[in-house]
Amino acid sequence: MSMTDLLNAEDIKKAVGAFTAVDSFDHKKFFQMVGLKKKSPDDVKKVFHILDKDKSGFIEEDELGFILKGFSPDARDLSVKETKTLMAAGDKDGDGKIGVDGE
Ligand SMILES: [Ca+2]
Known part of the structure; x- marks a missing residue:
């Protein structure tokens, strides 16, 4: 299973292209x-399981930094600031990782 089996390749290209500037990443807009x-x-x-590279059942901070690459191999990495913002948005229970059900 690859990302383009699930999502439209053109949509991915546009979304990744919209956030090429460092610290411009907006996860809500991106996921939309x-x-x-x-x-x-x-x-x-x-x-989620594609983004969970080590199949731990969670997306940890180091995996989160490469989230754009999970969608498109030539996309940039997130900055530390973007990664922390995204983690704070996705990590509802504050355990430093994001679960499949948004925990
Ligand atoms: Ca993981």
């Missing part, structure tokens, strides 16, 4: 642009 908002919970889980 790649079409994730329109996906079923099952498909969202599949996307």
Whole structure:
């Protein structure tokens, strides 16, 4: 399973291209642009599992920094600031990692 099996390659390209400037990443806009908002919970889980590189069941901070590369191999890494902002938004229970159910 690859990201383009789940999401439209053109949408991914546009979304990645919209946030090429460092510290411009807006995860809400990004997830909307790649079409994730329109996906079923099952498909969202599949996307999550692609981003969970070590298959731990969680997206840890080091994986989060490479989240754009999970969508497109030639995308940039997130800055430390962007990674921390995204972690704070996704980590509802404050354990320093993001679970598949948004924990
Ligand atoms: Ca992981």
